[in-house]
Amino acid sequence: MIETDIIIIGAGPCGLFTVFEAGLLKLKCHLIDALPQAGGQCSEIYPKKPIYDIPAFPEILAGDLVDNLMKQIEPFKPEFTLGERAETIVKTDDDKFIVTTNRGTEHRAPVVAIAGGLGSFEPRKPPIENLSSFEDKGVEYIIKDPEFYRGKDVIISGGGDSALDWAIYLAERVAKSVSLVHRRQSFRGHLDSVQKVMDLAEKGKIKLITDAEVIGLSGEDKLEAITIKHKTDGEYTEKTDHWVPLFGLSPKLGPIGDWGLEIEKNAIKVDTLDYSTNIPGVYAIGDVNTYEGKLKLILCGFHEATLMVQSAFKRINPDKNLVLKYTTVNGVQGF
Amino acid sequence: MSDNIIKVTVTDREGKDHELDAPTDMGMNMMELCKAAELPVEGTCGGMAMCASCHMYIQSDHTLNDLSDDEEDMLDQAFFVEENSRLGCQIHLSHEIDGLKVRLAPINND
Numbered sequence: 264m265i266e267t268d269i270i271i272i273g274a275g276p277c278g279l280f281t282v283f284e285a286g287l288l289k290l291k292c293h294l295i296d297a298l299p300q301a302g303g304q305c306s307e308i309y310p311k312k313p314i315y316d317i318p319a320f321p322e323i324l325a326g327d328l329v330d331n332l333m334k335q336i337e338p339f340k341p342e343f344t345l346g347e348r349a350e351t352i353v354k355t356d357d358d359k360f361i362v363t364t365n366r367g368t369e370h371r372a373p374v375v376a377i378a379g380g381l382g383s384f385e386p387r388k389p390p391i392e393n394l395s396s397f398e399d400k401g402v403e404y405i406i407k408d409p410e411f412y413r414g415k416d417v418i419i420s421g422g423g424d425s426a427l428d429w430a431i432y433l434a435e436r437v438a439k440s441v442s443l444v445h446r447r448q449s450f451r452g453h454l455d456s457v458q459k460v461m462d463l464a465e466k467g468k469i470k471l472i473t474d475a476e477v478i479g480l481s482g483e484d485k486l487e488a489i490t491i492k493h494k495t496d497g498e499y500t501e502k503t504d505h506w507v508p509l510f511g512l513s514p515k516l517g518p519i520g521d522w523g524l525e526i527e528k529n530a531i532k533v534d535t536l537d538y539s540t541n542i543p544g545v546y547a548i549g550d551v552n553t554y555e556g557k558l559k560l561i562l563c564g565f566h567e568a569t570l571m572v573q574s575a576f577k578r579i580n581p582d583k584n585l586v587l588k589y590t591t592v593n594g595v596q597g598f
Numbered sequence: 599m600s601d602n603i604i605k606v607t608v609t610d611r612e613g614k615d616h617e618l619d620a621p622t623d624m625g626m627n628m629m630e631l632c633k634a635a636e637l638p639v640e641g642t643c644g645g646m647a648m649c650a651s652c653h654m655y656i657q658s659d660h661t662l663n664d665l666s667d668d669e670e671d672m673l674d675q676a677f678f679v680e681e682n683s684r685l686g687c688q689i690h691l692s693h694e695i696d697g698l699k700v701r702l703a704p705i706n707n708d
Contacts, residue, residue: 308646387706422675513649559644
């Protein structure tokens with residue numbers, strides 16, 4: 264059991280900055296995030312995009328903002344559970360919460376701060392009617408262990424880097440055959456990956472099926488064939504052991520939506536006094552919350568985090584009074 | 599009526615038409631217009647052509663700005679893509695698109 268003062272769900276900019284403000288009040292934080300790295304949307308969706316509305320930064324790349332935040336919170340030694348999604352929350356008899364992830368990692372703290380942004384990032388699933396009946400029976404959205412595909416016929420869908428990279432890897436090292444199905448003739452991945460795929464296609468190691476998409480799945484107990492719809496050639500089936508659709512990730516509010524929190528328009532309702540939710544001890548900050556006048560801006564999330572930890576402190580230390588200290592007096596080490 | 603207002607029609611996923619007054623002087627795009635009208639358009643990435651949650655079909659024969667590489671790439675990751683597919687966030691409200699008709703693409707709830 265991981266013990267801390269504040270469990271922060273979501274390691275995006277808002278969750279990360281919470282560590283800093285909590286650290287100034289001597290509160291320890293542990294962050295949980297479904298993605299394998301910190302930074303949330305900034306790292307996952309747009310690390311190379313410049314942001315212009317962070318005070319005192321005329322322009323900063325989203326990825327650099329995350330790097331800076333990680334550096335800023337480093338003195339307070341935050342801990343992380345990454346690549347795991349917060350799944351359940353249980354209140355204990357001593358007024359604490361136990362948050363458990365999808366992999367069973369347990370965390371206990373008197374305060375939970377949900378900084379979950381748009382939710383946890385999950386693979387985009389293509390709209391095929393009987394898709395779910397073949398999940399883990401030949402259809403995988405993530406390649407966890409390439410050895411799994413040794414000697415197998417594999418069809419990959421998608422035109423991005425992960426589709427290209429896995430097609431190359433599996434074709435060169437493990438699979439019996441690799442086909443790559445893509446909606447267009449051009450690919451948007453790194454140029455060298457695209458070239459490599461073309462080379463392998465020429466050598467007959469990758470079968471390129473462009474201007475096409477997978478529209479159907481069939482098999483008895485497991486996947487045996489897919490139906491491909493080609494722009495000009497029409498529909499036909501292709502035998503395969505595996506189909507790996509790689510269409511990127513999209514955020515879903517997910518299990519948090521079932522925690523008994525008051526939800527409005529896919530966001531958690533909070534009291535703007537301290538960003539508390541309807542469950543005492545559980546707060547929601549950043550893009551995941553909603554209130555009258557809400558703006559989904561990183562800068563507003565920072566403000567919310569700052570006020571939220573004051574209230575969290577009161578809950579954890581009901582008998583202590585807080586006095587605002589400025590970081591300019593003795594530096595961060597003075598806290 | 600001000601000179602800076604155009605009309606566009608958005609057909610929602612239930613097939614209902616919404617005729618919207620769209621301002622051309624606020625730097626807005628179709629995704630933002632739909633959100634402002636509380637139509638079910640997510641606009642997850644905020645308009646950077648990075649999520650495809652504002653996928654819509656162009657139903658009228660207006661000539662729109664060309665697809666950027668980013669938009670093409672993003673449509674590759676979207677589903678239910680047709681010849682007339684666009685991302686709403688890449689369609690800027692201007693006088694050229696007065697009378698535009700669009701239909702929201704289905705979303706995959708899975």
